[in-house]
Amino acid sequence: MSIRVNDLIKTFGTQNAVDTLSFEVKDGEIVGFLGPNGAGKSTTMKVITCFLPPTSGVVEVNGHDVVKNPEQVKKILGYLPEHNPLYLDMFVREYLNFIGKVHGMQGSRLKTRINEIVSLCGLTKEQNKKVEALSKGYRQRVGLAQALIHDPKVLILDEPTTGLDPNQIIEIRNLIKSLARNKTVLFSSHIMQEVQALCDRVIVINDGKLVASDTIKTLSADENKRAIIRAEFSNQPDKHELLKIEGVKRVDDLGDGVYRLEVDAHIDARPSIFKFAAEKNAMLLGLRQEEASMETVFQELTKPDKD
């Protein structure tokens, strides 16, 4: 078990940032860590990386306890913190050299490793520049290079793609994918496609509590029992009339004659809706079935009113 979090509680003042959270990440697994802002993702990661101590509970990385044995944990961890803090006045190679030395690497071994990581992270052209002269995407690469310099067994990446443009996001994502072989990766993200593209499994937390820990397939399958149809009528039919259509479970009036209908997934409700419109002498201006995506899964799991 690479990462084991057991009944973790972290309080700030009177507020529970993380509330009895337990999960495990197996060797070699890539796990996405999801949750709305303020759910406790970063706090959990800070505890795993020994930056913050847990209020209670046990956190282990490769069997080393983060409280009793932080030095061991720090050695096998690569960590990219949120907002990617860097020493802006350092040169890229100088910075990687510093981090490598901190990890006890020296001489030609360190030099070869820096060359290797620079080309892996696509920094060859930028390697002799100052960090402050780099664009955000390249800074993110430097952050990743820094986390990977000592070839860590476990990688913790806190929102590695926030603030990047779509091309950079894809580049960083591919980079993570190619670098993550034989490593255990826990990374947090808001971007669902990213999680879908990268992860074997997702852990979803909300308000510091675990709400789901499963493969994306299983999670979407649950969600697929219901389908969402968006229908637009020329006039505004009554909500209760719409509920009478076969298979319709719930109706949300989105205004301007647009309705969001939740229907049983095994019934195709679209012909019935079309008929309904014809009967009511209304024109059907739009009818679209939405796929259950990670987004809807995410929204369902982290609804504030969900018990």
Added chain:
Amino acid sequence: MIQVFTKELNSFLNSLIAYIVISVFLAGIGLLMWVFPDTSVMEYGYADMETLFRLGPYVFMFLIPAITMRMFAEEKKAGTMELLLTKPLTDWQIIFGKYLSGWSLVVFAVLPTVIYYWSIRQLGDPAGNIDTAAVIGSYLGLILLGGVFTSIGVLSSLLTANQIVSFIIAVFLCFIFYSGFSSLAALNNWGRGALLFEQFGILYHYNALSKGLIDTRDVLYFASVITLMLLVTKLILGSRKW
């Protein structure tokens, strides 16, 4: 520790701070020693280096907080503190690395003034008429004093993420430790405790060393203040784990 030390020293050298500190110190002290008539050795007429050792601490009082103020404050503000603390470094390695880099910059600034000793030695009548023992004691005192000011500066830098606040706290603490205790001891209400009170301050021990008599008690005093400051620094840095 050595990695943090090198990193800090490089950042001094790359950001011009080192050159500015050293040249401002040397220009200021040089003007005071050789040019300004009120304090110049030439006008004074005695072959000693009192000007350097009497005014040096006041120059340090501003220069050292200026070099130490960014040490932790900047890391806190830039978020690199998180980076540093999640690397396999102990708190002591980080503190010592930063502290020693600051202190060595101070030593580098003081070293060139040895040429003043040589000059005054030549200017003496007869040449060589200078109290070498007192000069050696004073240099030791000045460097130890630099060590105390640096430890105060490192501590102040950890107290806040704002460099200016850190600078002001450090200047104030340096002042209190340097001459504040002696001045307070001069108040009339201490009775026999006055001497003890004065001994808490740097000035008492600094003056003792500058007489050329290197007493282990004085050296021990400087060592204990440095240790105390660094211990408090360690305590505050470790307080994140409480």
